[in-house]
Amino acid sequence: MLKRLNKYSNILNMKKKTTIKDIANVLKITPSAVSRALHNHPRISDKTKEAVKKVAKELEYQPNQLASALRSGKSKLVGVIVPRTNSYFFSSVVENMEEELNKKGYNVIFTQSNESYDKECRNIETLLQTQVDGIIASLTNETVDFSHYEKIKAKEIPLILYDRGDNDIGVDYIGIDDYKSSHIVVDHMVAQGCKRIAHIAGYRHTRIYNNRIRGYIDALEKHNLPLEKELILEGDLTVEGGRQKMKELLKLPKRPDGVYAAGDYAALGALQVLLENNVKVPEEIALVGFSNEPFTSLVTPAISTIYQHNEEIGKLVAKQFLKREKDKTWKPKLNKIILDAELIVRASSKKKN
Amino acid sequence: MLKRLNKYSNILNMKKKTTIKDIANVLKITPSAVSRALHNHPRISDKTKEAVKKVAKELEYQPNQLASALRSGKSKLVGVIVPRTNSYFFSSVVENMEEELNKKGYNVIFTQSNESYDKECRNIETLLQTQVDGIIASLTNETVDFSHYEKIKAKEIPLILYDRGDNDIGVDYIGIDDYKSSHIVVDHMVAQGCKRIAHIAGYRHTRIYNNRIRGYIDALEKHNLPLEKELILEGDLTVEGGRQKMKELLKLPKRPDGVYAAGDYAALGALQVLLENNVKVPEEIALVGFSNEPFTSLVTPAISTIYQHNEEIGKLVAKQFLKREKDKTWKPKLNKIILDAELIVRASSKKKN
DNA sequence: ATTCTTTGTTCAAACGTTTGAACAAAAGGG
DNA sequence: CCCTTTTGTTCAAACGTTTGAACAAAGAAT
Numbered sequence: 001m002l003k004r005l006n007k008y009s010n011i012l013n014m015k016k017k018t019t020i021k022d023i024a025n026v027l028k029i030t031p032s033a034v035s036r037a038l039h040n041h042p043r044i045s046d047k048t049k050e051a052v053k054k055v056a057k058e059l060e061y062q063p064n065q066l067a068s069a070l071r072s073g074k075s076k077l078v079g080v081i082v083p084r085t086n087s088y089f090f091s092s093v094v095e096n097m098e099e100e101l102n103k104k105g106y107n108v109i110f111t112q113s114n115e116s117y118d119k120e121c122r123n124i125e126t127l128l129q130t131q132v133d134g135i136i137a138s139l140t141n142e143t144v145d146f147s148h149y150e151k152i153k154a155k156e157i158p159l160i161l162y163d164r165g166d167n168d169i170g171v172d173y174i175g176i177d178d179y180k181s182s183h184i185v186v187d188h189m190v191a192q193g194c195k196r197i198a199h200i201a202g203y204r205h206t207r208i209y210n211n212r213i214r215g216y217i218d219a220l221e222k223h224n225l226p227l228e229k230e231l232i233l234e235g236d237l238t239v240e241g242g243r244q245k246m247k248e249l250l251k252l253p254k255r256p257d258g259v260y261a262a263g264d265y266a267a268l269g270a271l272q273v274l275l276e277n278n279v280k281v282p283e284e285i286a287l288v289g290f291s292n293e294p295f296t297s298l299v300t301p302a303i304s305t306i307y308q309h310n311e312e313i314g315k316l317v318a319k320q321f322l323k324r325e326k327d328k329t330w331k332p333k334l335n336k337i338i339l340d341a342e343l344i345v346r347a348s349s350k351k352k353n
Numbered sequence: 354m355l356k357r358l359n360k361y362s363n364i365l366n367m368k369k370k371t372t373i374k375d376i377a378n379v380l381k382i383t384p385s386a387v388s389r390a391l392h393n394h395p396r397i398s399d400k401t402k403e404a405v406k407k408v409a410k411e412l413e414y415q416p417n418q419l420a421s422a423l424r425s426g427k428s429k430l431v432g433v434i435v436p437r438t439n440s441y442f443f444s445s446v447v448e449n450m451e452e453e454l455n456k457k458g459y460n461v462i463f464t465q466s467n468e469s470y471d472k473e474c475r476n477i478e479t480l481l482q483t484q485v486d487g488i489i490a491s492l493t494n495e496t497v498d499f500s501h502y503e504k505i506k507a508k509e510i511p512l513i514l515y516d517r518g519d520n521d522i523g524v525d526y527i528g529i530d531d532y533k534s535s536h537i538v539v540d541h542m543v544a545q546g547c548k549r550i551a552h553i554a555g556y557r558h559t560r561i562y563n564n565r566i567r568g569y570i571d572a573l574e575k576h577n578l579p580l581e582k583e584l585i586l587e588g589d590l591t592v593e594g595g596r597q598k599m600k601e602l603l604k605l606p607k608r609p610d611g612v613y614a615a616g617d618y619a620a621l622g623a624l625q626v627l628l629e630n631n632v633k634v635p636e637e638i639a640l641v642g643f644s645n646e647p648f649t650s651l652v653t654p655a656i657s658t659i660y661q662h663n664e665e666i667g668k669l670v671a672k673q674f675l676k677r678e679k680d681k682t683w684k685p686k687l688n689k690i691i692l693d694a695e696l697i698v699r700a701s702s703k704k705k706n
Numbered sequence: 707a708t709t710c711t712t713t714g715t716t717c718a719a720a721c722g723t724t725t726g727a728a729c730a731a732a733a734g735g736g
Numbered sequence: 737c738c739c740t741t742t743t744g745t746t747c748a749a750a751c752g753t754t755t756g757a758a759c760a761a762a763g764a765a766t
Contacts, residue, residue, distance in 0.1 A: 017508075017752095019751095019752055019753085020752065020753065021752075021753095029715075029716085030715070030716050030717080031752085031753075031754095032715080032716065032717080032718095032753095032754075032755080033714085033715055033716075035752095035753065035754060035755090036714095036715090036754090036755090039754090042713095043712095043713065043714060043715080044713095044714070044715080045713080045714060045715090048714080048715085062478075062481060062482055063482060063752090063753080064423075064482075064484060064751085064752050064753070065482045065483050065484060065753095066419055066422050066423045066428060066483075066484045066751085066752080066753090067423050067721090067751070067752030067753040067754090068752075068753050068754075069419050069721090069753090070417075070419045070420050070423050070720095070721045070722070070723090070751090070752080070753075070754095071720070071721050071752080071753045071754045071755085072721085072753080072754060072755090073721075075419060077462075077483070084448075085438060085444040085447060085448060086441055086444040086445055086448065086647075088439055091438040091439045091444060092439055094438065095437075095438060095439065095465055095467075098464070098465060102475075102479075107462060107464070107479055107483055108462070108463060108464070109430075109460060109461070109462050109463070110461060110462070110463035111451070111455075111460070111461070112448055112451060114448075122455075125415075126455075126460055128415055129415055129416055129417075129418045130418050130419075130430070130460055131417060131418060131419045155370075239651065268651055272651075272653075275653065294439075294648070295647065295648035295651055295652075298592065298621055298625075298648055298652060299648070299651060299652050299653070300625075300628065300652070300653065370722095372721095372722055372723085373722065373723065374722075374723095382745075382746085383745075383746050383747080384722085384723075384724095385723095385724075385725080385745080385746065385747080385748095386744080386745055386746075388722095388723065388724060388725090389724090389725090389744095389745090392724090395743095396742095396743065396744060396745080397743095397744065397745080398743080398744060398745090401744080401745085416722090416723080417721085417722050417723070418723095419721085419722080419723090420721070420722030420723040420724085420751090421722075421723050421724075422723090422751090423721090423722080423723075423724095423750095423751045423752070423753090424722080424723045424724045424725085424750070424751050425723080425724060425725090425751085426751075
């Protein structure tokens, strides 16, 4: 539309993109001077700096990150691997991560592993090919072999894990204390008067779910509650999974009076089954979930759940990356930052006021 | 741990990264031959190709995308702008987009505008700096000025809009027919016996919400239902927003017998208020939402809603990009692909069986 | 006035790949 | 057997930036 004609318009229209060279030509100086001027190199006079910046703006100069990255070896790109995005937890973590990294001039390349080990491997492959300056990842539930992460370490770029990590990878990790979270949940349920607490658990081979199971078991013991095998039901933590497990629990000769689900979706499935069977929640059976997915506060009765400080995790991960990126001498080693989770008590587990 | 010693181990350990040059040195050929061999250039003999690929694997060669991108002018990166990720609609769109693009060797750089016009501008800036091969975007609710999109068009890289677009930008657009969707909703509600249908609407200045309002109005007319000003309530479509608007509706001397909310969160808020006031849903007031957020099927009663073919939109957007990317001669022009939305009827609007 | 520093800039190489053109050798055609 | 075509490879430049080293000019110190 408005084709502003200025004294450089010929250059503007001819060349596709303005480069540092074009600026140099206009000012009759060398590209190196221009580069230095744009980076505020101390040895460049204020006069040239100003002139360069003015022309740069007029020519609508946009630095070519690719060229810069190639030469300097820094792409200013951070690769992020997310198991899945259609989970509130992950999307809010990523959101905050991105924000923090953007502030420092990094862009985020974002890939989904979709809980598939193969995809995770390919993700790493492509991220490395794209010459990212670092990788931030959360393992899929399937992942038990970590050799592909060695590649990242071999490249000597920062690797930060969050939420789902593993000690064996031996790098920075940020997440919550799942073991302790289970304690918090059980403590609360006991305080509400529960005597038989069931656990709809995730698969034990996933570290975080295993920790939740261990925490649950130890917490029961702490309260001198008997541990009953049939009250621990491992499975995938989908709504359907939760429904199945809840049905099994209702069939027991002696029903539990509290259910702790290791995931909100499973908790929701359980709640549906409870309501369908006219079981009063929380009076007859109290219910607690895990993750604070938005719907937990929206259903009736609202589901008590564990809040994992999504935002903080995202920010901390970003900060940890920036720290590692700065310190060239850092050699990766296991370094866990564990946040205490927070129980959000809602109607589904409030037997007493 | 296991440091496999092979005949190239010296090279492996010395150099940080294997380049095309290293392969060339090993085989006593030139880098260009290696490059061509890796790309299956017809002029390279099968013998050399094999040899090159073998050595490449042994040296754990990883192409440097940056260098390749710089030389060839193709970064194999697609920039995606999402208004927000913590919405099921967007995350499933993005998920499918990514999958489709990955198949064709493209990586996705992903940025969130967080519904902020400023952020959107900065997003575009950084994506262009990163030399993406194209941009896929959905406008924020704030966006009414489109000059920043001209920059993308000026670079002559494909620009595809989805869900929230604008005719004035004059490019490819993929989304659903909001106007028609409202018709579908109203038709359904009328069929269920509703005579006074209220509309909890989004702000009219957003194209899609305006279209939903227009569709609602015209559909009422079609069914010879009187249009009543107080039954259209514009607002932000949050849970809280929905609650407010529903409360207002309940205060009316003559209550509606159906509520069509232009967003699921608002519908949920409305539902909460209805239940709190012991209004029977759908018997006294039927309820329909928009977007098919997961929770709509999870609450009781389940909320009827409009399903926007999230997966298909994601895939179509990706395909459209790939098409434009292939055809160098294409000049951007307005080209809309409109999908029919689908009403998912659930308990909240089923007055009749 | 001579030497030493500081200041402002240029030179040239480098990052790792791609690619048009050139070239030699082998194969095909008459 | 000479000429043309095909095949397989090399040469060298290019993509746009950054950066150590070099250098000239000006200012400071002696």
